[in-house]
Amino acid sequence: MGTFQIEGGHSLSGEIQPQGAKNETLQILCAVLLTSEKVTIHNIPDIIDVNKLISLLRNLGVKIEKIGRSNYSFQSDDLNFEYLESEAFKKDGSGLRGSIMIVGPLLGRFGKGFIPKPGGDKIGRRRLDTHFEGFIKLGAEFRYNKEERFYGVEAPNGLIGNDMLLEEASVTGTANIVMAAVCARGTTTIYNAACEPYLQQLCKMLNSMGAKIQGIGSNLLHIEGVDTFTGCEHRILPDMIEIGSYIGLAAMTKSEITIKNVGWEHLGIIPNTFRKLGITIEKRGDDIHIPAHTEGYEIQNFIDGSIMNISDAPWPGFTPDLLSIILVVATQARGSVLIHQKMFESRLFFVDKLIDMGAKIILCDPHRATVIGHDFQSNLRSTTMTSPDIRAGVALLIAAMSAKGTSTIHNIEQIDRGYENIDERLRAIGAKIKRIA
Structure with a gap:
């Protein structure tokens, strides 16, 4: 200590x-899982929570290159899904609350996502219901292993756009749902969405990758799903x-x-x-x-x-x-x-x-x-x-x-x-x- x-x-x-902003970085790093092309991110802070997430992505098979003091490139073209079922992943994911946001892009792109109950600050009850209720609205099936405290969502036939009203304006919940919804067939509307600058940054980055998100900066997002995403370059606030x-x-x-x-x-x-x-x-x-x-x-x-x-x-x-x-x-x-x-x-x-x-x-x-x-x-x-x-x-x-x-x-x-x-x-x-x- x-x-x-x-x-x-x-x-x-x-x-x-x-x-660079910690909370934005955790969202942006998870978004690199949506594309097989290279994504370059600037102004990434050198802090424990961010470095834990970078390590988790590397273990998942993301190719990561440090190209400057705070600049990295990421390429998710050959992921190791066996890692998601491993004890190492349960340990890595449970030590970082931001790890929950890998579920949305994995679910959207590959039809499945897993995460152990994440950690983070002990500052009171911080529910994950918003995340998983959003995924269910998009057609995913939810499961929870109580003994191993392990969450999973699957949509083998893909996600379908839907209208949803979030019970709470959760920042990480909104980010997670958005990263799944951009891959869904049809149109999704998210009302009572979080609208923090960091969530706005995520939406702008996704649009630069090929997503079609409208209403950025408001609490009502309209998302038209697309099939593929390109690489991009992004700078953290x-x-x-x-x-x-x-x-x-x-x-x-x-x-x-x-x-x-x-x-x-x-x-x-x-x-x-x-x-x-x-x-x-x-x-x-x-x-x-x-x-x-x-x-x-x-x-x-x-x-x-x-x-x-x-x-x-x-x-x-x-x-x-x-x-x-x-x-x-x-x-x-x-x-x-x-x-x-x-x-x-x-x-x-x-x-x-x-x-x-x-x-x-x-x-x-x-x-x-x-x-x-x-x-x-x-x-x-x-x-x-x-x-x-x-x-x-x-x-x-x-x-x-x-x-x-x-x-x-x-x-x-x-x-x-x-x-x-x-x-x-x-x-x-x-x-x-x-x-x-």
Whole structure:
């Protein structure tokens, strides 16, 4: 179990480049299974979850070539289906939640797909019903081996387009169903589809491969099935979650930081949500500039004077992956805020570690926490803690960098799952952080 040792209380300065988006990359990598031709993908982040999926694809028989620091080519012209029935696949697939998205393209192209119950963050119940109900709507037969916790879908005669209303706007569920529906005979409509920028990117990539998808960016997709797909070239967007993390880090450490090439048009309400905490965010071309908040920052109230409430919601609402960052940043603001985590019931349980550091937080229930800001009148205390998941881990890292003294964070593999060489990149702008094996 790896460890970070952080000497807090230092201001940072300089420029930082966000990595490619983790959540988009996991979808895009699965889409390479739809064609036998070469697919080239740029700006792939070097993180644990992505590397696990690349390894899984390689074991499945995908020919993979690294052609640059973050650029790869993939060719799925000779797949090894025996791997899908192997114990090795059960182990590889169960260690990564994103592995579920190989089922859609395999089902669409080959008429069958298998996956062990996938892993991922322990942040509450995350159902797979949406995925498999969508496949069943397209004519697939579903089976589940309860003893081996192994899912399978088959459509030996091919898929048939259908109209469906998703019970939830699941991002991975929508992506999976889309990658199957593009191969179905006839037309499919998906209502209550997720419409996150990363899902839009997937649809645009599929169209460049020969798919016929309309309604991209809305929650109603129209898909006309096609028989074959060509290769393509695609570039991953900057990671909006990492961008939001750096905004929070700059504010908490009173640092002047420029975040380069952020893709402003894809950030939605993220910048304005941080502005509600009183953080100054300047748009400079396609960069975000955060000036040093030497006088602190003040949380807004609603127009009627009531306490600010920040909650998550499916896109274009505020992403749940950044609520932990918002929460930790609020601990040093002037004023109070109610954080409402609607989508996952265990994601706020890391606040006890912030309370141990001196933060004033009332955990109202598994979904809501009230934060009373310190206004930097008292510093968070350094401590030793363990990262429970990716996003909480980075929130704790930000807290440690603002605290006086030296903090220790264990289980940093959770952070490495979503953030590329974060210790090296933060040291480049002045952070005092060491990685201890």
